[in-house]
Amino acid sequence: MEWVNAIVQGILLGGLFALFATGLSLAFGVMRFVNLAHGDLAILAAFLAVSFASTLDVNPFVTMALVVPIMAAGGYVLQRFGFNWSIGADPLPSILVTFGLAVVIQNALLEQYSADSQGLDVGSFETRSIEFTDDIAVGWFPVLILGVAVVVLVGLQLFLSFTRMGRAFRATSDNPSTARLMGINDRNIYAVVMAIAFATVAVAGLFLGIRQTFGPTDGPAQLIFAFEAVVIGGLGSLWGTLLGGIILGVAQTVGNQVDVEYNVLSGPLFGHLIFLVVLAVRPSGLLGRRQG
Amino acid sequence: MSGYRISRRTPESTVGLIGFGALVVVLATLPWWDSDGSLQTPLVAILYYLALAQMWNLLAGFAGLVSIGQQMFVGIGVYGLLQMAEVGGVDPYVAIPLAGLLAAALSIPVAAFAFRLRGGYFAIGTWVVAEVMRLLTTESNDFRGGDVRALTRESLGGYSLETRTNSVYWLALALAVGGTAIVVLVLRSRLGLALRAARDNEGGARSLGVSIGRAQLVTWVVVAFWTGCTGAVILLHTTSTTAGSAFSVTRWTALVIFMVVIGGVGSTTGPIIGVLVYWIIDEQLGDADAWRFIILGGIAAVMATVAPKGVYGLIQQWRPLQFFPVRRSLAGGLSTNSPPQSAEPEAVVEEGQ
Numbered sequence: 340m341e342w343v344n345a346i347v348q349g350i351l352l353g354g355l356f357a358l359f360a361t362g363l364s365l366a367f368g369v370m371r372f373v374n375l376a377h378g379d380l381a382i383l384a385a386f387l388a389v390s391f392a393s394t395l396d397v398n399p400f401v402t403m404a405l406v407v408p409i410m411a412a413g414g415y416v417l418q419r420f421g422f423n424w425s426i427g428a429d430p431l432p433s434i435l436v437t438f439g440l441a442v443v444i445q446n447a448l449l450e451q452y453s454a455d456s457q458g459l460d461v462g463s464f465e466t467r468s469i470e471f472t473d474d475i476a477v478g479w480f481p482v483l484i485l486g487v488a489v490v491v492l493v494g495l496q497l498f499l500s501f502t503r504m505g506r507a508f509r510a511t512s513d514n515p516s517t518a519r520l521m522g523i524n525d526r527n528i529y530a531v532v533m534a535i536a537f538a539t540v541a542v543a544g545l546f547l548g549i550r551q552t553f554g555p556t557d558g559p560a561q562l563i564f565a566f567e568a569v570v571i572g573g574l575g576s577l578w579g580t581l582l583g584g585i586i587l588g589v590a591q592t593v594g595n596q597v598d599v600e601y602n603v604l605s606g607p608l609f610g611h612l613i614f615l616v617v618l619a620v621r622p623s624g625l626l627g628r629r630q631g
Numbered sequence: 632m633s634g635y636r637i638s639r640r641t642p643e644s645t646v647g648l649i650g651f652g653a654l655v656v657v658l659a660t661l662p663w664w665d666s667d668g669s670l671q672t673p674l675v676a677i678l679y680y681l682a683l684a685q686m687w688n689l690l691a692g693f694a695g696l697v698s699i700g701q702q703m704f705v706g707i708g709v710y711g712l713l714q715m716a717e718v719g720g721v722d723p724y725v726a727i728p729l730a731g732l733l734a735a736a737l738s739i740p741v742a743a744f745a746f747r748l749r750g751g752y753f754a755i756g757t758w759v760v761a762e763v764m765r766l767l768t769t770e771s772n773d774f775r776g777g778d779v780r781a782l783t784r785e786s787l788g789g790y791s792l793e794t795r796t797n798s799v800y801w802l803a804l805a806l807a808v809g810g811t812a813i814v815v816l817v818l819r820s821r822l823g824l825a826l827r828a829a830r831d832n833e834g835g836a837r838s839l840g841v842s843i844g845r846a847q848l849v850t851w852v853v854v855a856f857w858t859g860c861t862g863a864v865i866l867l868h869t870t871s872t873t874a875g876s877a878f879s880v881t882r883w884t885a886l887v888i889f890m891v892v893i894g895g896v897g898s899t900t901g902p903i904i905g906v907l908v909y910w911i912i913d914e915q916l917g918d919a920d921a922w923r924f925i926i927l928g929g930i931a932a933v934m935a936t937v938a939p940k941g942v943y944g945l946i947q948q949w950r951p952l953q954f955f956p957v958r959r960s961l962a963g964g965l966s967t968n969s970p971p972q973s974a975e976p977e978a979v980v981e982e983g984q
Contacts, residue, residue: 373754431896435931436935438699439929439931442927443925445924605770618744619744
C-alpha cells in the first residue's frame, strides 16, 4: 500500500512540476527562449509573499493577488526592454543573460533574506486531508495545486486556440517575420508570453513555499525539475508538460519510497534517471512532435 | 594567383606571441623571486580559472556547445585523483593525467545524452548530468561525497610542503598556458575550421561535407580531458573536498562563464582579459561573496546584451588587433598581374575570430 500511496502522492506532486514547467514550455514554444532564471523567479515570488504576508499581516494566499500581478508586470518589462535584445538565431546571448540574472537573483535574495530557510504558513488548510484507507490519505492542498495546474494548462490551451491574441502567439511561433508583415508586433507578443510565464511561475513558487520550506539557492533545482517535465512530455506540447510533470512527480515519490525500503537512490536522483531514460529512448518526448 | 598567400600572422600577433612568451617565463620563475608568495598564492586560482575559462570558451564560443555542466569534469578530476591517491596508492602527480583521461572517457556517454538537446536545453541538460554525478558521489558509500574528505600525507606521496606549493603553482601555470595553446591549435587545425564554419553557417558547412557532430564531439572530449586535469590540480591545491564543492555550479561554471563573457566570448584573448578583470574585482571585494556574484553576474548579463563580444570586442571595434595567429587572411598579390578584384590588398576571409 505504501507504493500505491507513493504513486498517488507523485501524481499530485506532478501538478506542481507541471505548473513550474508551463512558463518554460510556453516561452520555448513561442520564441525558442530558454529562461535559466525560471526557478529563481519562483523562489523570488515566494520571498515576496513572505515579505507581504508579514508586513500586511495577511494569509499568504491573499498575497497572491499582489505577487502574481507584480511578477507578470516584471516579466513584461524585462522581456520588452531586456530579453528581446538577446533573441536571435544564436541562443548564446539569451542563455548568458538569463543565467546572469539567475545568479544575481539568488545572491540578492541571500543578501536580503540571509541563507535561512523560510516557509509560508496558510494555517490548517495545509495539513487537512481526506483519508481513503489507513495508508492512503490525500491532502486538500496538493489536490488544489494539481487542480490549478490543470486549469492553467486548459486555460492556456483555450487561449492559444480560440482568441485573437492566441492566434498571434501561434503565428509568431511559426514565422515571426511573416507575422510581423501581417501587423503583429512580435516584440509585444514576446513580452506578453513572458508576463504569462512569470505569472504561472509565481503561482508555482507560492505553492512550493506553502508546501515546503525554501531558501535563496533552491531556484536551480526547480528549473531542472521544470525542464525535465518539459522534455519528458515533449517540447512544445502543453498536455505533454502536464504528463511530464506527473511522470516526474511519480518518479520522485517512488524513488523516495525505494530509498526508504532499500536505502538506494533518492527521490530527485530517481527523477533525473527517468528523465535521462526518456531522453535516450524518445528524445522528442512522449507527446512531442518529431523534429529534425 | 601566384603572389597571394594565406597568412595567419599579423604584426601584433608577433608582438603578442613574444609578449606572451616573456610573460610565461616571468611567471614560471616566480617562485624564485616572489619569496613571500604574495603573488604566487592568488595566482594559483587565477591560473586554473584561466584554464577553465579557455575550455568553456572553446565549447561555447567556437563549438556552439553552451555547457552549464563543466563542474562535472572538475568533480570527476577531483574525485578521480582522490580515489586513485587514497585507495589506489597512485602518486598524485601521475594521477593528474589519469583523472583527465577518466573525465574524457566519461564525457563520451554524457555526450550521447546531452547532444540530443540544443541551445538552451543543451545547457540545462549538461547541468542535470552534473547534478546526477554530484548526487551519485554524495550517496555512494565509496566516494562518501557528503563528508569532507582530505588527502592524507601518505597519499600526497611524501613530498615536502614547499615542493607541493611550488609544483601546484607550476601545474596551474601549465594548465593555463596549455589551455590557451589547445584553443589556438584547435582553431588553426581543420577541426577549428569545421567548428567555425558550422558556427557561421551550419547548413552551408553541412553541404560542404563538414561533419559537425564529430567535430563537436572531439572538442567536447578534449575539453573534458583538460577540465578534468584542472579539477585534479584543484584538489592538490585545496587538499580537501566535498561533493558539493567539487561539483559546484557556481564556482566552476558560473564564475567561469562570467569571466569569459566579460572578457569576450569566441576569442582567444577574451578569457585572459576576463580573468584579469575578475582578479581586480575580486581583490576589491574581499569576502563579500554574495556581492561578488551580484556584480559579476549583473555585468555579464548586461554585457551579453549590449556588448556580446565583451571587452575584447570593444577593443576590436576601436582597432582590429589580433594577438593570437588564428585567423587566416589573404595577403600579397599586388606585385604580379593583379586581377581587378584585388583592389583591396588584404581581405579577411574568415570572420568571427
